[in-house]
């Protein structure tokens with residue numbers, strides 16, 4: 001199909017982007033990798049596409065005091081190639097699974113968050129890493145945890161006149177280890193089920209913090225504090241992660257896999273990636 005007619009603008013200033021979005025009939029265009037198919041299928045009919053890629057404030061990524069900050073117009077491929085992004089190991093672990101290289105050369109990190117596909121990797125990484133999303137809108141600027149930003153399948157806390165300005169991922173801290181895995185029908189497809197893990201250990205190697213985020217398993221990425229689970233069941237995590245899967249996996253099933261199948265995938269991946277993150281955390285602690 002062809003998209004319904006729309007106007008296209010490419011402002012050079014954030015204020016002008018907000019001006020174009022005022023009234024709620026505009027739609028932000030970042031990399032277009034999700035929006036353009038939506039338009040082509042006529043699932044959306046915005047009056048104006050507001051291309052944000054010419055706004056200098058949105059085109060930078062790099063280390064800042066709070067962590068690694070990624071402007072809204074920064075392509076996924078640019079982040080993948082940025083050496084300073086290695087301070088956030090989860091980004092490098094997840095990025096090769098975000099579609100294909102060609103998609104990542106146009107798609108943006110913030111666009112993936114704003115699109116909020118429940119099976120997308122980057123919103124899950126943002127939730128597990130406790131990233132912060134910055135928004136600008138008619139009421140000014142605000143910041144919120146990624147977990148609060150994504151409110152459901154393809155829905156976020158951003159209003160129709162808001163723009164995501166940037167996302168900041170905290171740098172890895174001493175004693176932290178990470179895990180990431182997903183199962184998809186083919187490499188580059190959205191995940192049938194996936195997990196992201198982050199574990200922190202103290203000087204004695206004991207677990208002080210453990211977070212687990214599942215994606216492709218519900219209407220959004222689901223994050224749990226699993227510190228007690230990991231502490232109590234370190235020797236064999238599988239029964240505990242299988243029980244957790246019963247609690248958090250809630251897809252209703254689809255043509256690609258039943259709820260039971262996804263629960264099994266989630267439980268196995270969660271046990272494996274928690275264990276890996278724990279070993280990596282202890283390795284890093286020993287080497288520091």
Ligand SMILES: Cc1cc2nc3c(=O)[nH]c(=O)nc-3n(C[C@@H](O)[C@H](O)[C@H](O)COP(=O)(O)OP(=O)(O)OC[C@H]3O[C@@H](n4cnc5c(N)ncnc54)[C@H](O)[C@@H]3O)c2cc1C
Nearest residue numbers: 028030031032033034035072099107108111114120164189
């Ligand atoms: C064939 C195919 C396979 C894919 N596979 C995967 C995959 O495996 N994993 C995955 O995660 N993704 C996948 N994607 C989607 C992916 O390519 C993008 O990462 C992402 O969803 C959109 O990023 P974008 O910059 O292209 O956003 P766009 O397409 O430009 O925008 C997407 C949505 O977000 C809104 N938006 C974008 N930026 C902002 C902003 N700064 N402020 C407010 N709203 C904004 C837009 O208005 C639109 O509603 C796939 C896409 C295709 C076409």
